[in-house]
Amino acid sequence: MKQLSLFNTEEYYQFPTELLEYTEHFLSENEASELEELLINTAPWKQRSQKMYDKMVLTPRLTAWYGDDARTYQLGGTLFPVNPWLPELWSLKQKIENASGYQFNSVLLNLYRDRNDSVAWHRDKESELGNRPVIASVSLGQVRNFDFRKVDDHSNKYSLPLQHGSLLIMKGDLQIDWEHRIAKSVFPMRPRINLTFRMIR
Numbered sequence: 001m002k003q004l005s006l007f008n009t010e011e012y013y014q015f016p017t018e019l020l021e022y023t024e025h026f027l028s029e030n031e032a033s034e035l036e037e038l039l040i041n042t043a044p045w046k047q048r049s050q051k052m053y054d055k056m057v058l059t060p061r062l063t064a065w066y067g068d069d070a071r072t073y074q075l076g077g078t079l080f081p082v083n084p085w086l087p088e089l090w091s092l093k094q095k096i097e098n099a100s101g102y103q104f105n106s107v108l109l110n111l112y113r114d115r116n117d118s119v120a121w122h123r124d125k126e127s128e129l130g131n132r133p134v135i136a137s138v139s140l141g142q143v144r145n146f147d148f149r150k151v152d153d154h155s156n157k158y159s160l161p162l163q164h165g166s167l168l169i170m171k172g173d174l175q176i177d178w179e180h181r182i183a184k185s186v187f188p189m190r191p192r193i194n195l196t197f198r199m200i201r
Helices: 029-042 085-099
Strands: 003-009 013-015 020-025 049-050 055-058 062-067 072-075 078-081 107-114 120-122 135-141 144-150 153-162 166-170 178-182 192-199
Touching: 020 144, 029 107, 029 192, 049 178, 062 078, 085 192, 107 178, 120 135
Parallel strands: none
Antiparallel strands: 003 013, 020 166, 049 055, 062 107, 072 078, 107 192, 120 178, 135 166, 135 192, 144 153, 144 178
């Protein structure tokens, strides 16, 4: 997988390969479009609630879980019903594992319906993911910017536009030292699906 390059207005920065690996055309255009259409039409999408500033608010996106066991996962104190693997998702999991050498037992799907859907700054550091989790992220549909900022220096920010059919692997100390987000957009946006393959322990 090629090394990832990120740019901002002030300087050029090369993200180290021990944190990120990016493959722009991991899936072909046809493969990505067919999978996007299938998931938009068949996944059991739900809008969930989360606690923010002592209030329960609806998350500005839809989610669905698939995994090895058709049971309930607990992640960050929240219970998620898990659906059995679709053949297409199982095949994609195997393709990622063969290419990366990492193993996964579940995938969280996020559907960003339009420019108002987003995910706030966060780190994937739940205990169920282990100390330094490896997360493989496949993007389908609308290109959206994936933003990073250093935990101890919020002025240190970088952004990567995630392409249709691309694969981004996050690993090493990324979830310790960096936060990431998908921001709301001032421009019209078509739907985007993000598939994050994880190992739930």
